[in-house]
Amino acid sequence: MSNDNGELDFNTDWTYSPAPESSEHVKIRDRYDLFIGGEFTAPESGKYFATVNPATEEQLAEVAEASSEDVDRAVRAARKAYEQHWSRLPAVTRGKYIYRIARVLQERAREFAVLESMDGGKPIRESRDVDIPLAAAHFFYYAGWADKVDYAFPGRKTRPVGVAGQIIPWNFPLLMAAWKIAPALACGNTVVLKPAETTPLTALLLAEIIREADLPPGVVNIVTGAGATGAAIVDHPDIDKIAFTGSTEVGRIIQKALAGSDRRYTLELGGKAANIIFEDAALDQAVEGIINGIFFNQGHVCCAGSRLLVQESVADDVLARLKDRMATLIVGDPLDKNTDIGAINSRAQLETINKYLEIGQQEGAAMYQASCAVPERGYWCRPTVFTGVSQSHRIVQEEIFGPVLAVQTFRTVDEAVAKANNTPYGLSGGIWTDKGAKIFKVSSQVRAGVVWANTFNKFDPGSPFGGYKESGVGREGGLHGLQPYLELA
């Protein structure tokens, strides 16, 4: 339907009835302890912190805060399990345990999806269709590698690294736990994993599954807490390898903290991906790609397409279509199956995003927001687009980690590539064109670890993921994701 000016008008009767996913089958306990040595144990300090549903601002549960003593207990449990059980098991047996985890995850997928959306604020459509199935697939994929890893490294014999300390972010809580745990276990390591403090619940539910799957105690230990807990893991001398996913700022601190030792590390850090739209692209498809690139998971995605580079000749057209499409996005209850954009993960992150919205306007960019309604309680951000930005603007250079897109234009392929590469990051990129040769040229010139051509934000356990430049070191996923967890001899 369009109004007198020919603009599409969405304020019509085309509204959706609420379609909330039931949370009745999810049992959330009042209090969660640390998972160490196969048991849930109270933190030595006796301290607990709240985890909040960002869509309601209500407390879901309180969760143990692990001190360095607790981390030490977890590392000792992991070391014991590594030396006495896990590294001595036949690889085929390790694989079977990991297959079990994958299967139970699939069986309890709906419960995990609902819990993930409640604790983190992401739309149920995404937790149901992306996060949980991918997490299960990740365990399934790496389970099969357990007795085959030597084939991945020609001319080399492999052996496990030992105890891995793993620190994961709040944007894909269970999926990141799977990315970390599955390859580590398949390669014969044991782990101490710290979920993010705002989204610990699915990792703790995973701990229950790991117990159900009868893994030897101590093979997987899960310690909850904030930055201090993470620092205790990084600083622990008996951890052989650190795997971190999070901000470049913290990644730098970790790289420095590990400088005095030979402990290995992989870092999956920030990004500021350019989504490049050429004039010969299928524009409606490209607009879907832009939407998926920046508004998927509220833009809490390190590889988000947070910069739109659009060829000047089609810029007005693309922007008009983009605004039309943004007008259809539904922001609200994460558990509603119609919701496109859920809640911002935490109050702190909402403040960060709002700070960048101010910075963008102060720098002189024009801000456009969809006019959708948002709930009164909870943390929300309307889909946002900045135009009139230049390469030096902070909203072009810095990662915002929210549903905020900066739009620039270009005239030539070379200009697009130069602008795409002109940030310290190099995690991902998008290219939209109908010309195959152009795809290969541009995708080889974009300095980034993942390039999506005529698609965006696709993930698979078999597909290596990781950054160039300040977006990190090492790869996770696929064959290449094995190497961080193996010594080659």
Add this chain to the structure above:
Amino acid sequence: MANDEKLIARAGRQGEPAATSGVSQKPRKLAVASEPERVGVLKTYKLYIGGNFPRTESGRFFKIVDRKGEPLANMCRASRKDFREAVVAARAAFAGWSAASAYLRGQILYRVAEMLEGRKEQFVTELFALGATRPAAQGEVEEAIDRLVYFAGWCDKYQQVFSSVNPVSSSHFNFSMLEPTGVVVLVAPDKHPLLGLVANLAPAIAGGNTVVALASEQLPTAAVSFAEVLHSSDVPAGVVNLLSGYRQELLEHFAAHMDVNALVYCGSDPGQIQQVRTLAADNIKRVIVRGLSSWNDDDSRNPYFIADTQEVKTTWHPVGR
């Protein structure tokens, strides 16, 4: 002051034929007995930056002595500014070199081997002057030549060994391949000053990186002469830049430079390693520490040396109508 010292050093060497620079320059007896002995031509060792052979902008130098403790040469003591110029040259050369076909890179590395083979005697003499026995010097040069051929052969093969086509469950064609990390700084080892340099340099450039290398501080002459071999081998200007100087002085600048993507450190000094790793974190540099005691076996003769300075890029293409 510095110039005076230089003059004195040269004067000292002229009177002592045994203490020539590395090049074979023993004064020859001339047929006509009445003529004086021919005075040898001493070589000036310079830096190699962007395809040119400049002296250090700092005007500084350091002396090295030969196996008898006699002065051998005045080496350029490269400064931070020299290093920064070298990074600019390496960055400028990166686009072209990384886009060069694997076949071309292989041919150029092979050409380097050919050139080194042709100048074998010079390098044996230089290494001998630096203290190696003649058989050891000959062995080192020959292995350096063979190593260049070895990595020349890898140029169009490592990609096939380390790449993958990934069977994703969605309707996409998905593959991962290697791309060079970018500008690599190489801190070459002291042991085996020529082979140690070649063993670490060849895999980096075979993989399409451009390099700024610091020659062995203790035994730099043969490595600096190697720049001449590179220069006559179709290696584009800036792909390899070679400095001589003080490792401890330059390390912090190497590790902290924001336009360097990776640093290969050969050695085992814990203090230096920690310093390098700490400063490298400023731009998440890849740090590769190679503490090998020998560069003459399969511990360094393998394609994983190439993979160390590569990035994995994964590309997704939809499959459909």
